[in-house]
Amino acid sequence: MSSSKKVLKLGLPKGSLQESTVELFRKAGIRINSSDRSYFPYCEDDEIEIMLIRSQEMGKYVQDGLFDAGITGQDWILETSVHIRQICELVYGKSGFKPVRWVLAVPESSKIQSVKGLQGKTIATELVNYVKKYLAKRGVKARVEYSWGATEAKAGILVDAIVELTETGRSLKANQLRIVEDVLFSTTRFIANKNSWKDPWKREKMESIAILLKGALAAEGMVGLKMNLKELDLPQVMRILPSLKQPTISPLTIPGWMALEVVVEEKVVKRMIPDLKRAGAQGIIEYPLNKLIL
Secondary structure, three states: OOOOOOOEEEEEEEOOOHHHHHHHHHHOOOOEEOOOOOOOOEEOOOOEEEEEEEHHHHHHHHHOOOOOEEEEEHHHHHHHOOOOEEEEEEOOOOOOOOOEEEEEEEEOOOOOOOHHHHOOOEEEEOOHHHHHHHHHHOOOOOEEEEOOOOHHHHEOOOEOEEEEEEOOOHHHHHOOEEEEEEEEEEOEEEEEOHHHHHOHHHHHHHHHHHHHHHHHHHOOOEEEEEEEEEHHHHHHHHHHOOOOOOOEEEEOOOOOEEEEEEEEEHHHHHHHHHHHHHOOOEEEEEEEOOOOOO
């Protein structure tokens, strides 16, 4: 590689977020080829160099300038107290498009009903620093120890309670644990090194990536609809169509006819299309969206 070539060093999360992150970048138009064995996936954009690293460590490496930018969770930014630039929020996770939860959980048989019941108790979690601050704000003194894994199995045996990450809560229930309260809601963040952000080329590159990623997320669960209809049928069709904005309407070469295009939620399309047909729409086409730039 020529030393004069401009490159953005980007850290992407290794582990649970890896697959969904690579898929998000694909929808954004940035194709990444990775394998389980490699920490250095290939990116078709030759201005981007990627390394996979654990989300827990991402903020530190971005802060220290080893990466210009990276993707990690707000939870790990708070846990490590790093000084970075947050470019944008990206609401996606391992299995869905909503914030993840860190919850305080105890065995179903436990007498603990609130955080106050943890006074003098022992808690296991990966989120040690944040949980210590969380307890201090509530006037609770408890021992917080780092959990290297299998956290759910420790509750009631090795520790009194756990603070664990969950998206659905199903795993906690399967392990006969009860959620006492939510500790933190967290979303994925696109972050930058503060010095890299001051570099005009790198900043523009990061801003461009952010626009594409947010566009890919905005398109999730949305589809486009195209159709032809008579001008006389437009009021009835408009009553059926919910949309982000007014649909795009253009005249056809056939007098009295028009083409209409609109973006709608995919979950309502199966109910909508028969109603549109009955209202006079013809040549209805449904197509997927990769990006929706708002």
